[in-house]
Amino acid sequence: MALTEGTANPRLYLQAQTRWRPIEIAFWLATLLPYALFPDYLSLASQIAIAGLFALSLDLILGYAGIVSLGHAAFFGIGAYTAGLVSKYGWGEPLTGLAIAAVAAGLIGYATSFVICRFRHLALIMLTLGFGLLLEELANSAGWLTGGVDGLQGIHTWKLFGYLPFDLYGRTAYAYALAVLFVLFVFARRLIHSPFGLSLRGIRENFVRMPAIGAPSRAHIRTIYTIAAAMAGIAGALLAQTTETVSLESLGFERSAEVVVMLVLGGAGRLYGGLVGVIVYMVARDQFSGIEPQYWYFWIGVLLVGVVTFLPNGILGGAAKLMSRRSRS
C-alpha cells in the first residue's frame, strides 16, 4: 500500500519513510537497558555506542553512496588525536573537544573528497587504503606530537557539563556516547530520507546517469564524504575522551577493516545495520574472548561465515526478507 502511494508521489514516499516506526522507538528505549540490566558492562556499552557511530558514518558513504572505503579509520584517528591533543594542551571540556575534532576530520575529509569523487570501486579501495596507511605512518613518525608507538600521553577529560565525572564504571561514558550517537543518528536518518539522500542512492546504482536527471554526482559525493568524515571524527574523539588514550591503532588498517566487517554483518545501507552489526560483533567478541582468551577468533570466524552464508545481506537484510515473506503469505 505505502509503496504504491509512494511511487505515485515522491513527497509522500519520503514522508512515509521519515515516520518513526514502533520497532525503532523500542530499539532506542532498549539502549537504556544496560543501566538497569548490565550495570557492570557500561564501559563495553560505551565502546559499542562509539563503534556504532563509526559504523553509521561508514554506512552513509558505503551503504548509501556506494563509496567503498578501507581507510575510514583515518578520520576516526584524526578525530581521536585532535580531541586528545586539545585536551593535552589544556582544554579538556568534552563537548567543545568533540566539535573541534569534527571540524578537523571534516576539513581533511573535504580536502580528500576531491580525489575520492573521481573514482569508483577497486580504485577507491586502493586510494582509501593508501591514504589510511600514509596517515598512520605520518602519526608514527611525528612522535613529538602524537607520542608515536607509545600513544598520546597526558589526556585528561574534564567533567561533563562541569559536574559529571567520567567514572570507572563507565556510567557517564555510556550516557555521553549514547546521547551523541542518538543525536547524530537522528541527523543521519533525516539526511537519508531527504531528496539528497535519495539521490545518493541513485548515485550508488548509477553514477553516470544521475547527472543526466539533474543530480551532480561528484558534488553530492563530496558533501556526504565530508559529513561521514566529520562523524567518524566525532566517534574517534568520543573514544579518546572516554578512555583518555589515543594510539596508532585508532587510525590503523585493522580498525578500518573491522568496521567494514561489522557493517556488512549487520547489513549495509540500512541505518540500523551498522548498529546491529556492532552490537552482535562486539558482544560476541567480549563473551568469546572471556571464555577462550587465546582462540576466540575461531568462534568469531564461525559467526561471520555463518552470517555471510545464510544472510548475504547481513542480519537486517535477512530479517527484512523474513518480514516481507511473512506479510506476503
Added chain:
Amino acid sequence: MKRLLLAGVCAFAASLLATSSHAQGTVKIGVILPYSGQFADAATQMDDGIKLYLKQHGNKLGGKNVELIRKDTGGIAPPVAKRLAQELVTRDNVDILAGFALTPNALAAADVSAEAKKFMVDMNAATAIVTTKSPYMARTSLTVPQLIQTLGTWAEKHGLNKAYTMVTDYGPGIDAEGAFQKGFKEAGGDIVGSVRMAVQNPDFTAYVQRAKDLNPQGIFVMIPGGAQPGAFGKALAEVGINPKKTEVMGQLEIADEHALASMGDIALGIITAGHYDYNHHSKLNEEFVKAYNEDFKRNPDFFSIGAYDGMHLIDIALQKSGGKTDGESLIAAAKGASWESPRGPISIDPETRDIIQTVYIRKVEKVGGKLVNVEIASIPNVKDPVKAAMKK
C-alpha cells in the same frame, strides 16, 4: 533484537554465577595480555611463566588461593586494555592487575590502577616511563635504557672509540638509539654516524654497506625480533662484515634462540646486553629451564622470566602485607623486595618501583656444536638510568 537481549541476559546470569564464589582467603589476579594476534607468542610465554610459578607453589601466593582471570587485548589496543582493566576492577573485583606485554596497553591500564588504587605488576612492557603512571605499579621485566645504555658504556670501556648505530624507525628503536649513544658518549666514545631503517625492511644490505664504508670499530643494531635478525645476518655476510673483527652489538632479541637458529654461524661474535637467557649458569636457572621444558616443551625466554618473577613479587608482597590485598599495602610491601631469580639477584627499587638487576654482556659462541650466548661480563645492580636522570 529480543533474542539477542535474551542471550545477553543468559550470558550475564552465567557470569554472575561464575564470579559469585569469591571465597575468603582467595586473591584474584586479572591478567591482561595480547593472547591473540601478532604478539600471541609473547603472551603464551608469559602465561606459561605465570602457570609454572603457580604450579610450583601449589596455586597459592602468600598463603592465599589464586584465581586468575585472563583478558585478551588482541594486540596494541590501549582503549581495550583500559576497558578490560576497568571491568576487571569493577565487575570481577580483582585485587591485582598483572601481565602487560605492550607499553601502550600498560600505560592505559595504569590509569585504572592509579584511580582504583590497585596493585599492578608490569611483567614485560619495557619503556622507561611506564611505572611513573601509577603509584601502585611495580615492574619485574626490564627497561630498554637499563640494558642498552649499560651496553653503550660497556662498549666504550671495552676499548671501542668509534661506533655506528642502526635502528628500526619505531618507538623502541629510537629509544634504544638514544640510550646507546648516551651511554657510549658519556663514557667518552664517538658516534661516527647513525641511521634509522624502515619498519618493514626485508633487506639490510645497503644499510650495512654504508656502515662498513664509515669503518667504525663497532656497530649497534636494534631491530624487531622475528624474521629480521636472520635477514640482518645475511646482509652482514654479503657485505663482508665479520662480527669477529667489527664488534656487532645489539639488544637481546637479535641473538635469542630463534634468531640464532635463523642466522647460523654468521651470528658468531655478536654481542648483546640482556637480563636473561636460558643458558645463564646457576642452579636455580637450570632447575627453572628444566621444569619449564617439562611442562611446555620449549625453553623460557625473557617474556617467561618477567612473568615468573612477577608472580614471585606478588607472592612476596602478599606475605609481607599479612594477607592485605589493597593497593597501598601491597605496593608498600613490594617496595624494596629482593629475591634470587633464575636470572640472578633482583630487587624492586623502593623509590621508583622499578626493577634493579644484573645486566649481562653476552657473546654468541659455539658450545658443543650449538650457538649460545656466553656471558663475558656482568654489571650488577643496574637501575633504570632514565628515572635516575629525572631525579637529578
